[in-house]
Amino acid sequence: LVDRAVTQVLTPGTIVDDELLDAGSTNYLVAVTASDEDSSVQRYAVSALDVSTGECFVTPVSSLSMLETELDRIAPVEVLVDPAIPTDLPIFTEASWEIDHAESAGIDEAAATERLQPYLSAPDRRLPDPLEQRACAAVLIYAEYTQGDTGALSYVSRIRRYEHHDRLQLDAAALRSLELFDTYGDGSGRTLFETLDQTTCALGRRCLNRWLRRPLVDKAPITDRLDAVDALTAAPLIREQLREGLATAYDLERLAGRISRQRANARDLRSLHTTIAIVPELQSAISELPADCAAIDSLEARLDPLTDIRSLIADAIQPDPPMEITEGGVIQTEFNEELDSLRETETAGRKWVAELEETERERTGIGSLSVGHNQVHGYYIEVTNPNLDRVPENYTRRQTLKNSERFYTPELKEREDEILGAKERADSLEYTLFRSVRADLAAETDRIQALAEAIAELDALCSLATVAVEHEYVRPTFQTADDKKGIEIEGGRHPVVETTESSFVPNDTDLKAGHVAIITGPNMSGKSTYMRQVALTVLCAQIGSFVPAEAARLPIVDRIFTRVGASDDITAGQSTFMREMSELTEILHDATTNSLVLLDEVGRGTSTADGRAIAEATTAYIHDELEAMTLFATHYHELTTLAEQYERVYNLHFAATREGDAVTFLHRVARGGSSASYGIEVARMAGVPEAVVEHAYELVTDDRAESHTAQQTESS
Template sequence: MDEALGPPPEMAEKADELTPMLSQYLDLCERYDEALVLFQVGDFYETFCAAAETTARILEITLTQREDSTGTYPMAGIPVDSAESYIETLLDAGYRIAIADQVEDAEAASGLVDRAVTRVVTPGTLTETELLADADNNFVACLTDGYGLALLDVSTGDFYATTLDRLDAVADELERFDPAEAIIGPDAPTDPFGADCMVTPYERSAFGLDAAEAKVRSYFGEGRLAEDAEIRATGALLTYAEYARGVGTDGETGRLEYLTHLTRYDPREYMLLDAVALRSLEVFEPRHVHGLAGAALVKTIDETASALGGRTLRDWLRRPLLDADRIDARLDAVGALRERVEDRERAGELLADVYDLERLVARVSRGRADARDLRALESTLSVVPDLRECLADATADSELLATIESELDDCADVRELIDRAIAESPPIEITEGGVIRDGYDETLDELRATEREGKAWVDDLEARERERTGIDSLKVGHNSVHGYYIEVTDPNLDSVPDDYHRRQTLKNAERFYTPELKEREDEIIRAGERADDLEYDLFRSVRSEVAGATERIQRTASAIARLDALRSLATVAAEHGYRRPTIGADGIEIDAGRHPVVERTGGPFVPNPTELPAEKPMAIITGPNMAGKSTYMRQVALTCVLAQVGSFVPAERAELPIVDRVFTRVGASDDIAGGRSTFMVEMTELAAILEDADANSLVVLDEVGRGTSTRDGYAIAQAATEHLHDAVGAYTLFATHHHELTAVADGLPRARNYHFSASRSPDGVEFEHDLRRGPAEASYGVEVAEMAGVPASVVDRASELLDEPADERATEPTEVGAANARAENASTDGGREELLAELAAVDLAETTPLDALNLLSRLQSELR
């Protein structure tokens, strides 16, 4: 991408000879050398030289040329009025965009029109509604060495900072917040960032402790951050956000006044859901099976009516609580709203009319809000009194709802100002009139009256002139080039009075003006232009006054957001039979628990109990494939997550401990690009669990040791089971096909065996999806193979082999057996020669990268 960035060499070499406009373009390219500069020339944003060639190619627009005394330069442009769609395409191609607007009226300018970069558009600093993909947060992250991490949503003002102790913890936080962009300091790692995140080293000076600390202090005062690393990350991120803001349409630079709140948090203050757990539990994104996506937990419980509520609910899911009092406060609020159906439904209707206050006030504060934005702000604030009324009864049963009700400020003074100043249905453009209400400003009213009176005089002129001249076909008209005119056809020219002055000649007519018409025209134009200019000044004044109430509006936005999230949880609880959990219990006890997502798929769902008391926190679960083991374990984990979010849970009864972390090892996956097999990924995840889990954690294991030989796999599974039991003591659900583990569990005092029942019938296996005590009697693997369509001959042979004693089963040299024999033979010189011959015979031209990797892995294994 670098070919389109930085100052054009062709221009830089002739800097002293360039025209003033191109010199101005070159200067902006030098100052914003990491961005693609879109340079306003009239109604178009233009690019030049290599940037033009790149722009034309990516946007599929025409490449033209600009020629002057210094040379000929490639040029490509996009219309200012429809720039957003083009900018989105450039962002998707991986570019930052510096928007260089004309900040001076071209007609009023004497000489070169002044231009300045009014915003730098990057994936993580978007504020434009058209470019933001949805209502969810759009974070830009900043990471330093020492693992200081800051995250900012420029569109809403949400701002977080923390210091982490290791790299995998950084990866977990980035998975939770999913930033669209990141800047990194000197020596900071790039490994934890996903492929969809634009990562860029930022200027070293922004990460200096003194500079960063001064920047943080200027926004948030003293003592907000504890660690040097997070101070450097936060300060550098503020500097970057100011850089992206540009000079602003008001000509001011720098400070973002709406950044009024910084949340310094410790991930250990919340339930930790690492990247593996978020994915395997499908909290935010569903898994794709055979190309088909299911549903994510967030979609299942999201009944929010506003963008504000939706973002808050996602934030709660990112960071479930560990404090029992805070959890119970949310549960009280959900319970109060659940019982008050009419108030809850009325609140939902009101919230559906709420605009995104956080993004609205951010645009107001940045000087980018238009008149319709202010009207949307007033409309949203106007529902606040009714929302407070909806909460009047519920506050008696919930301190949290009482707090929210007290924070719902309708900002009556702001509403009154907007309603008095801004037209009810204003135009989009704020510079072309029609924005300010009649009666708001006396001078504006006088100018409008003058303009109206002048136009009324012109409207009556046609009738008067026809009567005066006797020309019945005479017409009075107006166009943008010649202004007002009186048109007379050629046959009637002899009747034209002496005070008519020729203005324009047409094919069959002449156009005239009179001194009085010209005077009225000048009066109308002057009044209209002055009115438009005054309206713009008045609008900016109103917008600035509204911006002064930013903190109050943000508090109201926060209250609305929490109310909507709580109302959503109450709605889900009421409509789907969720029950209030008891928090802080000594163990996990769930009656008739259900999976919140799977139960909504339409088919029958069999509820199941869970009993993991503190004295026996481990369950070894056996049973056939498709019996429901994985679904069951996930539903227990999701029940704990929902409870600590403050939600009722899908169960008849739930008594739950406060879980500090949920670990999962579920399903098969690999990392071919990273050189890791399925088994290596499995072992890496298992290692993290065994190292980090403690007695307050919930561990979900779905098969361990299946990616290697049966003997090795069972040994690993047993050793892991014993370690979790003896050394960790976590609440553990371990599903396995290693039936030998059931005997191990019988010998462990804090473990129990459970199984999912199934039975044989003439039609095959019937899965009852019912959890019972004790180990499973069989795996029913052959029956499942038959149901899956495995050929009858294979099924019959497998059944025969199962009926034989293990030591009598035939060991014919199958393909697998032959491979094993070759592996044993590989230790001899002859075996190595065979492998070398096989390698020499490979046709590399016909071998895909994946086939080559698999071949190399097999040969290496055989040599070992």
């Protein structure tokens, strides 16, 4: 029999022979799938496979233009296109890659799930979007075919899923375990946000909150912010001047919102005026800062003093107007002639009435005659009963009281009508004028909001500068493309813990020495704080803040993953362990070489043998495949032997000393694995019989010797 099976089909995207490949470049085979044309919004998914390395990833794309960008970024050599997409689009006709209408690109959802099974044990869990499943399946099926259809490609070990972001990704677990905005139970009671927040106005506070929620990943804007913080740090007097000014700023964003929604009252407009009025001060303070800072210059430029708006409000609105905008007292004098004339009429009338009492007393000779006003009857002349006989003829009776009568005269009535008419027309006119001014301002919402943004940023930057000075932070530097990647921190501190504890021991970090640090040491020795402080330092840097350290040279991280065992209740059972594994799954699929991964006690919640095996296999995988920067705190001291097996795995430990009846934690990290058996020591301190303690020590020592022997045997 002659074996006529196809063993390999050569297509541009599926060449694996080294000679045929352009050394140093990756040859991606890509599949693009599209949602049904019926669906309201057309969506796409792009999956790419480098057949030479097995690298495979998938990403959702929401528009044709983004699809083009994505394909340009990937620079595929061959693209499989979903039959649902018309290929006469420019994106395809002008492309430099080969287009292939492989059948697999039209694979349906069920078949895709089926075909992905060998690659993902739970395709629906990992890739809930059928579009993405179909794209992955398309490239993999095509690649399997070209490789001779001998089944799943064993070297495709993971399928990475990502979405494009211009921000550092922080998932819910990281937000929680890093305690950025909320604290969880352990009583420090302070968040990173609270620690960094020295803003003086609501605008700044919201801006800082936004920055912390979405740290940057592009070096240029980070550097801009750091430059500005740097400049503000160096000028304490100017900074204080700015903060004093900013403290008087009203919430411009909300004012602008009310104005544009026609909800603002006269007081809101005066608040807007007050806030705009501080801009010249801010500008003049800023102008005293060193001139070489582009970020500051740009900020200064964006601080628009809105002179026209400011004048308009000053001219139109009374300085201390009432809440109501329909009852007058809102519009300035000299803003409108008609209004001024109406006000004069009213004033003249009131003056005439005020003088009436005197004139009528004289005319009638009644000394007790008085002129008054009430809501129901309006103006009246009151004469007490004994004097009624002296009332003149032109008095008309209006109201009879117990001891007096009230009258009016035709003149009084006339004046009353005049006053009331003028007042009514003035109020109405004021309201009209106010609405017109407000509408004029509403048309300027964009400019007001732009100013609000500039003020917010200035406040946030001042806040970061203030914190940097107060807590002695330093400006981080960033690695260049040529640098060996890794996190290098000298004398790093935990930004929150250092402010809540009486003393804090700074620690170095050097993830250049290896990608994966295995951290051992007793509970409470500082492992978790250390891991978190590294993550928070990276995070601070990427929002443009100085960092709590003596020196820091950092990479720009695309995502921070945490698998921190916050609670590890053994009675909580299998579901807890399942959740732990799900978090681990996400990390192992999605982390890149630019990700920072914190693992705290992975593998607890199951048998120690299984847990250790999972921990060890995870470490190996991160080392070999992901190359993500990883800090792994563990109770499995056995993991420290991995440093001997894996080049870029190294050990750190936190030591403690026993003093009398208490274990003292040094909170200092050091190279190497933790060697002392603190657990057994604590058992002894608790009074466990010496025979048991001694036996336990023997067992631990035997174990160490054994694993050492095993190591040696292996390496010999």
